[in-house]
Amino acid sequence: METIPYSSSFLRALITGSTDPCVSIYLSTKRDDGGLRRAPIHLKNYVTAIESRWEERGVRTSVVRELVAPLRKLIDDEKFWQSQHRHGLAVFLRSTTLRCFGLRNSPRPGLWIGSRAYILPLLAREENSDPYRLLAVSANAAAVYDANRDDLHPLSIDSLPIDLADALRLDQPTALVQVMNSPVGATFHGQGGEIDRRKSELHDYFRMIDRALHSYLAKIHLPLVFAGVDYLFPIYREVNTYPMLVPDSVSGNPEHMGLVELHRRAEAVLEGWRRSILERDLADFEKSVGGPRTADLLTDVLAASHEGAVECLFVAAGRSVWGRYEPEIDRLALTYPDDPASDDLLNLVAVQTLKHRGRVYLMAGTEVPHGVVAAALLRYARSTTS
Numbered sequence: 130m131e132t133i134p135y136s137s138s139f140l141r142a143l144i145t146g147s148t149d150p151c152v153s154i155y156l157s158t159k160r161d162d163g164g165l166r167r168a169p170i171h172l173k174n175y176v177t178a179i180e181s182r183w184e185e186r187g188v189r190t191s192v193v194r195e196l197v198a199p200l201r202k203l204i205d206d207e208k209f210w211q212s213q214h215r216h217g218l219a220v221f222l223r224s225t226t227l228r229c230f231g232l233r234n235s236p237r238p239g240l241w242i243g244s245r246a247y248i249l250p251l252l253a254r255e256e257n258s259d260p261y262r263l264l265a266v267s268a269n270a271a272a273v274y275d276a277n278r279d280d281l282h283p284l285s286i287d288s289l290p291i292d293l294a295d296a297l298r299l300d301q302p303t304a305l306v307q308v309m310n311s312p313v314g315a316t317f318h319g320q321g322g323e324i325d326r327r328k329s330e331l332h333d334y335f336r337m338i339d340r341a342l343h344s345y346l347a348k349i350h351l352p353l354v355f356a357g358v359d360y361l362f363p364i365y366r367e368v369n370t371y372p373m374l375v376p377d378s379v380s381g382n383p384e385h386m387g388l389v390e391l392h393r394r395a396e397a398v399l400e401g402w403r404r405s406i407l408e409r410d411l412a413d414f415e416k417s418v419g420g421p422r423t424a425d426l427l428t429d430v431l432a433a434s435h436e437g438a439v440e441c442l443f444v445a446a447g448r449s450v451w452g453r454y455e456p457e458i459d460r461l462a463l464t465y466p467d468d469p470a471s472d473d474l475l476n477l478v479a480v481q482t483l484k485h486r487g488r489v490y491l492m493a494g495t496e497v498p499h500g501v502v503a504a505a506l507l508r509y510a511r512s513t514t515s
Contacts, residue, residue: 130202130209132218132231135251136277137259139230143221143246144480152179152200152222153247155236159216164235168218169204175240176200182242186469199227221246232256237447241473248483249476252491253446257403261375262346263395264338265356265383266365271338272383273345274391276354281392288341290334331361335368343370352402354395356383375402407490410441414498414506421510425501427474428461433507434478437485440508442478445494448502450474478503 133139143151154175157164176197183193200222203209209229217232223246233255241247250256263274263281271291273284346353353371355362356379366374379394386394417423424430427450433439435456451471452463464471479489482505498504 130206130227130229132213132215132229135219135230135232135256135258139228140248140251140483143228143248144483147223148244149224150242150244151246152220153241153243154200154220154222155232155239155247155250156218156220157216157235157238158213158218158231159235162235164216165210165213168213169210171238172200172220173204176204178240179242196222196225199225203227203229217250219251241476243472245472245477245480247473247476249444249446249473249479249491252444252479252489254403254491259351261352261354261395261399262342262349263354263356263379263391264342265379265391266335266338266361267357267382267384269384273342276392276395278396281388281395286341286345288344290337290341328364331364332368335365338365339368339370346371346373352399354379354398356381356386356391356395358382375399377401406488410488410490410506411443411498414441414443414504417506418498422507423505424507424511425499425504427478427501427503428459429511430478430503430505431461431474431481432456432459433505433511434481434485434487436511437487438507438509438511439478439482439485439487439505441488441490441506442482443490443492443497443504444475444479445497445502446491448475448494450502475503478505 154172156168156171158168159165179197179200180193183196184190188196200220203220213231215231215233216235219230219232219236221228221230230251232250234250234253236250239247258278260275260277262284263276265272265274271289273286273289275282275284342353350373352373352375354375355365357365359380362378375398377398379391379398381394383391414423424433430439430442431454434442449466450463450473451466451468452461452474453468453470453472454461454474454477461474479491482489494500494502
């Protein structure tokens with residue numbers, strides 16, 4: 130058994146498809162406080178609890194044993210536990226399919242059994258490891274990398290020009306090469322016609338790169354981060370046709386950076402972009418407060434999420450609200466965690482928002498607008514929102 134690198138694509142697989150009961154388990158695997166040593170013991174206790182709960186609900190003992198067999202096998206998998214290097218572990222079991230995700234944070238240990246995966250701890254900003262693409266450009270090289278928070282790997286794209294000379298079939302593009310590699314930025318020397326020609330060559334170079342990338346990126350729809358000396362990015366933006374180009378860039382000549390430094394700077398740019406989206410969404414919520422495009426009563430947020438009306442959801446980390454919600458008649462009843470038919474309603478509203486391609490922000494309770502457990506900015510006005 131191996132841990133799977135967590136990403137939104139795996140998250141979507143968790144929350145869609147099968148309606149079979151799902152077991153969600155979170156464990157601390159932090160080595161320096163003994164978490165990794167205790168994790169198999171906690172997992173064993175959780176398996177015993179799962180067996181008891183299912184047998185109490187009338188599931189035959191033989192069926193229960195078959196269902197939990199993958200978890201029991203995991204308990205005794207020494208190689209699996211020795212390979213854990215993250216601070217936390219998320220384990221999901223549906224039918225007999227087991228998925229394990231390594232987490233950067235040490236989660237609050239817990240067991241959840243219900244009709245859907247318990248995903249809230251996965252939504253912490255620190256856990257985001259969604260892939261993106263990095264375009265690193267200089268006169269001597271154009272390279273594209275497959276990247277996420279952990280890794281950076283070069284990609285081979287057949288139609289991508291190797292360098293400026295390859296793109297424009299130039300025998301001696303030395304003047305333009307010197308401009309592109311200049312540490313002080315774009316200083317074009319020469320007569321007006323020559324300057325215009327050099328700028329035109331840059332545009333042509335970038336158009337070729339954009340064409341090569343567009344046909345490739347259109348299939349995967351991932352953010353694109355640009356790396357290059359400062360004056361290149363505005364020129365690239367002029368010819369770019371890919372809608373998910375990140376508005377800030379990695380500044381500097383990629384040839385003068387190692388891959389580790391290039392990756393570090395790209396992560397900083399991407400994190401800044403994600404933070405700006407959160408700040409924009411919070412500002413939009415505040416501008417819309419009191420109108421029909423915001424909801425901060427849990428009943429309204431639940432109804433809107435099931436309709437697909439939630440554009441972005443702000444939900445309090447570490448909180449739970451247990452209940453049963455019937456979307457067909459918009460009825461909510463609060464319950465207790467040990468009620469077999471109850472849901473953590475905050476998890477439910479997050480799942481429904483993500484199913485409909487909304488954005489979910491897991492936040493400290495004090496950061497959620499109006500201090501509520503869940504608030505939502507809606508895509509459209511709902512007449513029933515109070």
